[in-house]
Amino acid sequence: MIAPELLEKYGVVKKSFDKNEIIFEEGIFPANYYQVLSGEVKMSNYNDEGREFIQGIFYKEQSFGEPPLFLNQKYPANAIAVDNSEILLLPKSNFMKLLEENPKISIKIIENLAQRLYYKSVMAAEISTQEPEHRVLKLIDHGIAYFNFKKDANGYLINFTRQQIGDLTGLRVETVIRTIKNLEKKGELKIINRKVYR
Missing domain, CATH: 2.60.120.10 (Jelly Rolls)
Incomplete structure (x- = not known):
């Protein structure tokens, strides 16, 4: 920053x-x-x-x-x-x-705060209205864009633990685990050596 x-x-x-x-x-x-x-x-x-x-x-x-x-x-x-x-x-x-x-640093700080506010607004709507699969994918896609998750031959490595995904989306860990497995079956995510990729 x-x-x-x-x-x-x-x-x-x-x-x-x-x-x-x-x-x-x-x-x-x-x-x-x-x-x-x-x-x-x-x-x-x-x-x-x-x-x-x-x-x-x-x-x-x-x-x-x-x-x-x-x-x-x-x-x-x-x-x-x-x-x-x-x-x-x-x-x-x-x-x-x-x-x-x-002043250029001030603008960067404002942009950073605006990005976080935007994320909070999007996730608040997701948590209150959407199904677990949609919530998890929205969080992961935001993570790819905002947290610069690394990409390799398997795709983007998702650096969140299952517990963190649950705590960030308002879901129980058991629901997150089940949701990730369902998303893998649908081809939305990959699980390789217990790591999640998008």
């Missing part, structure tokens, strides 16, 4: 997080801009029954947690390292200065 060299000019700090370590918690006020240098981060929260709902998954060069930073509102979800991760942290005041002094 923002070149690390530019972030360094504004005082960025690199911090390592272990797998499953909390980066920030739901309900606290934001103090930093966050960008993934390596690893994987999820933003999620839990409903009253203790079921996790993943708001988003973020990979290398992607930023996360900006809306509350701009609005000065509390985080609506936790950010957790899915794998051992290195994260770039830039204090809010430095981040705002960077945006003021670099």
Whole structure:
């Protein structure tokens, strides 16, 4: 998203997080801009029954947690390292200065936030009205476009676990497993060595 060299000019700090370590918690006020240098981060929260709902998954060069930073509102979800991760942290005041002094970066941030808002709108409609097969394919196709999943001879490797697909679509893991098998039978997906390809 923002070149690390530019972030360094504004005082960025690199911090390592272990797998499953909390980066920030739901309900606290934001103090930093966050960008993934390596690893994987999820933003999620839990409903009253203790079921996790993943708001988003973020990979290398992607930023996360900006809306509350701009609005000065509390985080609506936790950010957790899915794998051992290195994260770039830039204090809010430095981040705002960077945006003021670099209009092209501001446009990139706006485009990124618009993409996420568009995804949320599409998925909200899908979750409320569509069958599991349609939901899963919509999520996977969005992942291919937005998360730049790698393509090889088998197709696009889908980097989501079955649990993550369930948490992102509002489906139970058992339903996701059954749905993926049905989609494989229909030729929409391939399962090779337990990995899913589109």
